[in-house]
Amino acid sequence: MTNSVSNSGAxxxxxxxxxxxxAPANGAPGATGQDMPRSVSVLVFMRDRGIFVLWGxxxxxxxxxxxxxxxxxxxxxxxxNAAALTALFAxxxxxxxxxxxxxxxxxxxxxxxxxxxxxxxxxxxxTWLGLAAGLGAGVLVGIVNGLITIRGFNPIIVTIGxxxxxxxxxxxxxxxxxxxxxxxxxxxxxxxxxxxxxxxSGIPAPVFIVAAVFVIGTIFLTRTxxxxxxxxxxxxxxxxxxxxxxxxxxKVLGFVISxxxxxxxxxxxxxxxxxANPNASPAIIFTALTAVALAGVALTGGRGSLPRVLxxxxxxxxxxNGLTIRGIQPYWATVCTGALLLGSLLFERVLQTAVSxxxxxxxxxxxxxxx
Amino acid sequence: MSTPSPATPALALTGIEMHYxxxxxxxxxxxxxxxxxxVALLGDNGAGKSTLLKVMSGAxxxxxxxxxxxxxxxxxxxxxxxxxxGIQMVYQDLSLVEPQxxxxxxxxxxxQLRKGPLGWLGFVDRKAMRRSSxxxxxxxxxxxAPMTRPVEMLSGGQRQVVALARSAIRVNxxxxxxxxxxxxxxxxxxxxxxxxEGLIRRMADQGIAxxxxxxxxxxxxxxxxxxVILNRGKKVADLPAAGADRDHVVGWITGSRPSxxxxxxxx
Numbered sequence: 001m002t003n004s005v006s007n008s009g010a011x012x013x014x015x016x017x018x019x020x021x022x023a024p025a026n027g028a029p030g031a032t033g034q035d036m037p038r039s040v041s042v043l044v045f046m047r048d049r050g051i052f053v054l055w056g057x058x059x060x061x062x063x064x065x066x067x068x069x070x071x072x073x074x075x076x077x078x079x080x081n082a083a084a085l086t087a088l089f090a091x092x093x094x095x096x097x098x099x100x101x102x103x104x105x106x107x108x109x110x111x112x113x114x115x116x117x118x119x120x121x122x123x124x125x126x127t128w129l130g131l132a133a134g135l136g137a138g139v140l141v142g143i144v145n146g147l148i149t150i151r152g153f154n155p156i157i158v159t160i161g162x163x164x165x166x167x168x169x170x171x172x173x174x175x176x177x178x179x180x181x182x183x184x185x186x187x188x189x190x191x192x193x194x195x196x197x198x199x200x201s202g203i204p205a206p207v208f209i210v211a212a213v214f215v216i217g218t219i220f221l222t223r224t225x226x227x228x229x230x231x232x233x234x235x236x237x238x239x240x241x242x243x244x245x246x247x248x249x250x251k252v253l254g255f256v257i258s259x260x261x262x263x264x265x266x267x268x269x270x271x272x273x274x275x276a277n278p279n280a281s282p283a284i285i286f287t288a289l290t291a292v293a294l295a296g297v298a299l300t301g302g303r304g305s306l307p308r309v310l311x312x313x314x315x316x317x318x319x320x321n322g323l324t325i326r327g328i329q330p331y332w333a334t335v336c337t338g339a340l341l342l343g344s345l346l347f348e349r350v351l352q353t354a355v356s357x358x359x360x361x362x363x364x365x366x367x368x369x370x371x
Numbered sequence: 372m373s374t375p376s377p378a379t380p381a382l383a384l385t386g387i388e389m390h391y392x393x394x395x396x397x398x399x400x401x402x403x404x405x406x407x408x409x410v411a412l413l414g415d416n417g418a419g420k421s422t423l424l425k426v427m428s429g430a431x432x433x434x435x436x437x438x439x440x441x442x443x444x445x446x447x448x449x450x451x452x453x454x455x456x457g458i459q460m461v462y463q464d465l466s467l468v469e470p471q472x473x474x475x476x477x478x479x480x481x482x483q484l485r486k487g488p489l490g491w492l493g494f495v496d497r498k499a500m501r502r503s504s505x506x507x508x509x510x511x512x513x514x515x516a517p518m519t520r521p522v523e524m525l526s527g528g529q530r531q532v533v534a535l536a537r538s539a540i541r542v543n544x545x546x547x548x549x550x551x552x553x554x555x556x557x558x559x560x561x562x563x564x565x566x567x568e569g570l571i572r573r574m575a576d577q578g579i580a581x582x583x584x585x586x587x588x589x590x591x592x593x594x595x596x597x598x599v600i601l602n603r604g605k606k607v608a609d610l611p612a613a614g615a616d617r618d619h620v621v622g623w624i625t626g627s628r629p630s631x632x633x634x635x636x637x638x
Contacts, residue, residue: 044524224493225482228475232468239466243480244451303470359524 040358047351048305051295054344055311055318062322069325077203083317084206085269087310089288090295091213092261094309097292098221099254100234100301101149105159106288107280108166109141109259110266115170117267118179118276127184131267138263139256141166146252167280179276189271206268210310213261218306230254235302291316294341296348315340379442381406381580382427382458382549387436389422389604396422397433398604404549404580404597409571411595411612412584415624418601420584421553427582428460428551429453440549457548459538463557465530469523474501476522477508477537507540512573513566528563531555532570539574550574552583556590568593588620602626 063071096103117134149155192202221227232240233250241247270276291312297304320333380403389397397419404410414420425431429447438445440456447453478500484490501518513532542548556564571594600608600623607630608623622628
């Protein structure tokens with residue numbers, strides 16, 4: 001289980017140790033069968049796992065700087081809870097991007113899902129029905145987005161269009177108002193579970209939801225046939241099509257997953273405030289995108305891993321939490337995140353260049369040895 | 372399916388015509404390739420090589436003419452039809468999924484699932500795919516890199532080998548498959564080209580019929596058994612590679628030398 005999380009990182013890092021059996025010397029020495037230099041493995045590890053290191057450093061720094069308040073279980077739960085919503089939307093955006101589409105309609109999907117749920121609940125329907133209908137709305141939006149996009153339209157424009165349609169629809173469902181007093185949903189909002197007497201107040205429901213989403217999502221993307229094909233479609237849709245797979249179906253699937261996660265995010269935020277609000281806030285998508293970009297998920301698609309996206313969301317929450325404890329104005333948190341994002345871009349570029357240079361050098365040296 | 376005798380071509384196209392409006396991209400082309408034979412398809416830019424290759428791979432439907440695979444008449448509506456008939460195309464862009472590893476790329480579209488309940492849920496058996504990929508590559512005599520290496524970390528030659536091997540694995544399941552290669556050495560250095568040439572030869576020795584479209588004349592002489600030369604949509608020459616005069620070949624390609632079939636086309 002060395003390569004349980006990321007599809008690229010772990011396999012590369014693990015590729016060195018077992019290695020191949022020595023190339024069969026049957027007079028046909030295929031293409032150069034050298035192994036990767038150690039330095040490349042280290043660099044690739046930094047590229048794929050750097051964000052975990054960064055988060056660890058942040059925690060250590062804040063633990064000293066904001067001592068004694070930061071490094072406590074209660075505060076960790078606060079951070080996790082604060083990161084939960086961002087993480088849900090980031091998972092939606094992230095899976096979309098890995099599949100090769102940027103789904104900008106997420107805030108609209110979230111608003112429609114929470115309004116559908118709110119309408120059903122205020123009209124006396126069962127809680128499960130409200131939740132199912134909300135999630136169903138998300139799936140439906142994903143299907144529509146997907147079916148339009150595979151006709152050859154640019155997904156960004158299509159989802160901007162559906163964003164507009166959806167935020168309007170949400171307001172129509174709500175009749176211009178909101179659905180307040182949805183206390184039935186508290187079990188997945190502010191309610192805490194696993195409390196231990198007075199010493200431990202329990203873990204809030206959204207943290208469990210996020211954990212479930214990321215565990216299932218990660219297993220799906222790296223271990224199942226459909227997940228792997230989904231990632232492959234993001235990497236090279238034409239290649240997947242030529243391999244005899246209906247690439248378009250997987251594109252639609254990507255939209256459906258991202259719509260489903262957006263709906264889930266909308267329902268959780270509704271549960272948090274026990275009020276369904278038809279206002280689609282575009283800020284959601286930008287925070288989510290920040291987390292995704294921080295996680296180093298390339299916008300070109302096909303790359304990235306959900307655990308990194310989760311850590312991206314956690315980093316955002318950690319920074320804002322630590323600065324709040326120090327009594328620093330919250331605006332500085334945004335400044336920090338932005339600077340961090342730009343810094344990580346630079347870092348990634350430097351690493352990528354180093355990796356390619358070393359690989360080139362390795363290939364060249366083998367070349368020269370043979371001649 | 373009738374058992375193909377050695378005399379039956381693996382792939383035979385007769386009287387292929389392709390019109391784009393008033394433009395005749397292909398004009399009455401006959402071409403065949405025997406099992407285990409490597410045919411090099413030569414021609415200048417715009418001679419119709421790519422169009423002919425697309426007809427063979429099912430991407431284009433010819434305006435006229437018939438396609439026979441191992442003696443049986445086929446009509447390809449889509450590349451998947453050709454794939455079902457045992458024809459695999461290796462595109463010049465290789466069509467590899469760069470972030471995924473070699474094993475996944477080799478198995479894309481025919482992933483092996485785990486046994487038992489996990490398999491019903493669609494879980495793949497990565498270990499089995501790695502093992503079978505290694506076995507297949509060994510059989511072809513190519514060992515590129517660990518099966519877990521992502522394709523983006525391979526050199527150009529290694530990628531070409533992976534792309535060739537993927538198609539070879541797919542047609543090997545069929546009896547006497549057909550491989551169509553589009554410029555397999557266009558982006559490679561000298562040594563990598565040699566490796567790919569060796570691989571093409573070995574695949575042919577295993578009974579695969581191979582059509583290579585290329586600009587690379589030395590490659591033709593290294594691997595091809597027969598040269599077919601197109602000029603402006605017409606077949607101007609079809610001759611064994613051994614002993615073919617280089618100047619004549621260049622002449623046919625550029626059109627400065629009259630067609631071998633001058634009488635037929637004149638009438």
